[in-house]
Amino acid sequence: MKLEGRVWIFKDNDINTDLIYPGKYTYEPLSHIEQAAHAMEDYSPNFSQEIKKHDIIVTGDNFGCGSSREQAVTCLKYAGIDAIIASSFARLFYRNAINSALAVVECPQLVESLFEKVEKADSTRTDFSLTIDLTKGTIISESRKFSFPPWDEQAMEIFKSGGLVEFTKQKLSGQQS
Amino acid sequence: MGQTIIEKILARAAGRSQVQKGEIVFCTPHRILSHDNSAAISKIFKQIHAPAVWDPERIFIALDHAVPPPDERKALNHKIIREFVQKHNIKHFYDCGTGICHQVLPENGHVLPGTIIFGSDSHTTTHGAFGAAGIPIGRTETASVWAIGKTWLKVPETLKFVLTGNLKQGVYAKDVILFLIGQIGASGANYKSVEFSGDTVIRMSISERMTLCNLSAEMGAKAGIVAFDETTRNWLDNRVLHVHEDYEPLSADDDAEYKEIYDFNLEELGPQVACPHKVDNVVPVKNLLHTKIDVAFLGTCTNGRLDDLKIAAEIMEGKNVAPHVRFLVYPASKKVLQDALRLGYIEKLVMAGAQVAVPSCGPCLGAYGGILAPEENCISSANRNFKGRMGCKQDTGIYLASPATVAHSALAGHITAEA
Numbered sequence: 001m002k003l004e005g006r007v008w009i010f011k012d013n014d015i016n017t018d019l020i021y022p023g024k025y026t027y028e029p030l031s032h033i034e035q036a037a038h039a040m041e042d043y044s045p046n047f048s049q050e051i052k053k054h055d056i057i058v059t060g061d062n063f064g065c066g067s068s069r070e071q072a073v074t075c076l077k078y079a080g081i082d083a084i085i086a087s088s089f090a091r092l093f094y095r096n097a098i099n100s101a102l103a104v105v106e107c108p109q110l111v112e113s114l115f116e117k118v119e120k121a122d123s124t125r126t127d128f129s130l131t132i133d134l135t136k137g138t139i140i141s142e143s144r145k146f147s148f149p150p151w152d153e154q155a156m157e158i159f160k161s162g163g164l165v166e167f168t169k170q171k172l173s174g175q176q177s
Numbered sequence: 178m179g180q181t182i183i184e185k186i187l188a189r190a191a192g193r194s195q196v197q198k199g200e201i202v203f204c205t206p207h208r209i210l211s212h213d214n215s216a217a218i219s220k221i222f223k224q225i226h227a228p229a230v231w232d233p234e235r236i237f238i239a240l241d242h243a244v245p246p247p248d249e250r251k252a253l254n255h256k257i258i259r260e261f262v263q264k265h266n267i268k269h270f271y272d273c274g275t276g277i278c279h280q281v282l283p284e285n286g287h288v289l290p291g292t293i294i295f296g297s298d299s300h301t302t303t304h305g306a307f308g309a310a311g312i313p314i315g316r317t318e319t320a321s322v323w324a325i326g327k328t329w330l331k332v333p334e335t336l337k338f339v340l341t342g343n344l345k346q347g348v349y350a351k352d353v354i355l356f357l358i359g360q361i362g363a364s365g366a367n368y369k370s371v372e373f374s375g376d377t378v379i380r381m382s383i384s385e386r387m388t389l390c391n392l393s394a395e396m397g398a399k400a401g402i403v404a405f406d407e408t409t410r411n412w413l414d415n416r417v418l419h420v421h422e423d424y425e426p427l428s429a430d431d432d433a434e435y436k437e438i439y440d441f442n443l444e445e446l447g448p449q450v451a452c453p454h455k456v457d458n459v460v461p462v463k464n465l466l467h468t469k470i471d472v473a474f475l476g477t478c479t480n481g482r483l484d485d486l487k488i489a490a491e492i493m494e495g496k497n498v499a500p501h502v503r504f505l506v507y508p509a510s511k512k513v514l515q516d517a518l519r520l521g522y523i524e525k526l527v528m529a530g531a532q533v534a535v536p537s538c539g540p541c542l543g544a545y546g547g548i549l550a551p552e553e554n555c556i557s558s559a560n561r562n563f564k565g566r567m568g569c570k571q572d573t574g575i576y577l578a579s580p581a582t583v584a585h586s587a588l589a590g591h592i593t594a595e596a
Contacts, residue, residue, distance in 0.1 A: 014363050014455060018563040022570075023543040027213050027243050028250055042565045062364035065397060066563060068299040070315045091368050091399055092299060096315040154201050154329045168225050168321040 001134040001160075003083045003103060005054040007126045009118050010043070015059060017066035017093070019043040021075045026067070035071055036079040044123035053080040056130060058114050060086065064093025070100065077102045083132055085139065087111045098155045099164035103134060107148040110139050134159075179430025181335040182402050183370035186310045186427055190293045196332045198434075205327045207292030207309070208235055208269075211319055212278045213242035214297055216254035219261040221320035230265045231326035237287055238262060239271040239278040244537035246273075247545035276510025276536040279303040279391065279478040283383075284512055286418040290405040290426040295322055300478050300560065302398055305390035306383055307413070308405035308426050310370070313394065333370045333399050334436035336361075340375040342444035347594060349488070350385035351480055351558070351579035353377070354392040355449040357441070359459025367397030369436060372429060377443055378403055383412045384482045391479045392560055395456040404428045448594035450556075451577040454564040462582055462594040470576075471553040472567075473498070473587035475531075476507030477541045480558035480580050483516050489584035490522035492596065498530035499590030505547045506531045507539035529588075543568035549575075556586040 019042045021035070030038075040047035057076070063086040064072055073096045076084070083103035097104040110130075118124055130141040139146040151159070161167040180188070180195060188196045190204035211218055215238045222230075230236060238258060246252035255273065262270045271281050279300055282288055290308035294301060297319040304311030314328065322328050338357060358365075371393045378386070386403045393401025403409075405426035413424075448462040475481065475489055486508060498504045506526055508514040514536055517523045527533060540547035541559045548568035549555055555567060555575050562575035578586070582594045 014457075016561075016563045018543075018561070018566050022565055024568050026542065027254060027544055029217065029254065042570050062367060062397065065363055065367075066299065066561060068297060068313050068315050070317060073315075088364065088367060090364070090397055092313055092315060095318065099315060099317045099321075152201055152331065164317045164321050165221060165224050168227075168324055171325055172225065172227055 002131060003056070003134065004129060004131045005056040005082050006052065006129050007114065008055055008057045008123060009114055009126055010057060010059040010123045011115050011118055011120070013060040014062045014065055015043060017064055017069050017072040020064065020072040021069060023067070026069045026071060032078040035075040039075040039079040040123065047123060048079060050125050051079050051081070054082045055080055055125070057081055057084040058111055059084065060111060061088045063089050065090035068092050070096045073097045073100050073102055085110055098158055101159050101163035103132065103159070105132060105139070105148050107139060107146055110141060110146040113144070114141065178434055179432035181370065181429045181433040181435065182308070182372055182404060182427055183310055183335055183400055184332060186291060186293060187330060187332055189291060189427070198332050198334055200332045201329050202332060203327045204293055204330050206235065206295040206322065207289055208237045208282065208287050208294050209319060209322050210237045210278050210282055210294060210296035210298065210301060212239055212298060213251070213254055214316055215261065216257040218297060218316050218320045218323070219257060221317050222323050225320060225324045227324035230267070230323050233266045234268045236267050236323060237269040237282055238267060239275060239281045240273045241277045241537050242542060243544055244273040244535055274511060274535055276513065277478045277481065277538055280482065280509040280513065283307060284510055286416040289418065289424040290409060291424060295319070295328070299394050300391050302394045302401045303387050303391040303478055305393070305400055305402035306386035308402065308409055310400040310402060311390065312400050333368055335370045335372055336366055337372045337374065337435045337438045339438060339440045340373065340377040340443055342377055342442045344377065344443055344446065347581060348446055348448060349579040349581060350381055350388040352446060352449040353443060354389050355451050355459050355577065356446055358392065358396050358451070358457050359449070361396055363395060363397065363455055363457040365396045366393065369398060371396070371398045371401040373401065373403050379406065382484065383408060384484045388479055395560060448579060448582050450582065450592065451562055453562050453574040453576065456562060456577065462578065462592065465592045468576070468592040469554060470502060470556045470586055470591060472547065472549060472555040473502055473504045473583050474540060474547065474555055474557040474559060475505070475580055475583050476509065476539050477559040478509060479560040481507055481509030481513065483513050485558065485580040486513065486517045486522045486526070487520070488580045490525040492581060492584040493529035493588060494525045496529055496588050498587045502587050502590055503547070504531045504587045505539065506533045508536045510536050540567050549573045556583050556592055558583050
């Protein structure tokens, strides 16, 4: 399973769920398009205009810390993000991402090498692309190869089903048959 | 090799004799908690096409995040939830005004030692105060548990805090946990479980232990737990327990294996404050000079309980809030409000200038009930100081501190922990 896309760099640690998707929208039943329009609103106001389908985010430690709000994952997915590579993720964000079938990869070495390429601690849509192979656990960035630990089997199964809704549906129909 | 508390709780919930760190296990919760997000969860539940909910007696819903609803959309959310509750015979439903889910759940005897509480709210870690594992999950995962009654968990490593010494007068559980978050950082316990122990913790009340466990979420913890003891037993003895009334507490083995053990003697600790915009940006209150505040906020699942209101009421008795300060008080539950009324705390707070509101989350999540204006600062007893958290990101600052520091600051008009 391969993903290829242009890279956004968020050169920061601890980017929290309020910065990704402000709390004031959390209890508004917003459509996919509306959610995407608010993605990264309080961190990178130009993000939702400049993002293109299949883009990939590269960021530091503890991405998605804070609230359990799932829109922090889905707003990025609906905006077009295919994968996020971080030094580490907050636990709830990581789980929510797998459950929504958004690829999340922990690879501090890759993050470090790309962080060297941008100066300020701000978000930038860069000119370079990278390729992630989820099955092999590798990332190719400017002909350099990085590896990351494979997901737990359970996480992979949910991701392959297309998310937890589909996974649970399959489980239920398995029980009934 | 011995087992930590979380290992034993997960093993029991998975129907196993023991589990290994890093292993994936499937666990059934004693309760699964959700709140206003139950409207969104019910829509996901519909997509799953489950014939019925797995167990209507184990699903707990309390409306607290937008109470009373400030607009049509949030009112409609509540309506959708009430209809869902009726349709599926959800037994434990607490409507607007009963209080914050993390307060109402234990108050009504739903949290038992040695069990798992799943919650679609990041501060579900609060329930570790009762020797349970309060484990936060997301909306989709909650819908899935409603349908099939279990989910997968990776057995985490455990960090142990051994806290010793008598706290100085004017220093509280909130100061302790802010200090610890400052020490290990916002991701210091990510993917891990935390145990709080030592004589300082043993002397703490249930309410204080709830503050510790609640804020363990802000170090990234999967669960924060205080082991069952006499304090827990006494507290539970005074509650009507629901459904599965027998409980069997669990404690860590002496030879349990910890990822890290942190020893802190807290005798010299002073009042602490988490400065904008990260919860681990913690300094002693005395380091802040002339930080003007516009709003003082007392409440939330972190510090909106009876002892918190009592501390503030005693500090404010016979005094007045600074003229430029709005002092907002949100009792954590109807029961807290009733007790505080009966004991005269509300009277003292109101006389000092407090605006007392309906038990709910209030402005903690920035959706209603006391939003900041640009360039305003707030001293808050809540749990997060992220940029924009209280509804406005333009040059606002949220400072997190104990109810005592909130009260002193409301009177002074700037941040202080002294009268």
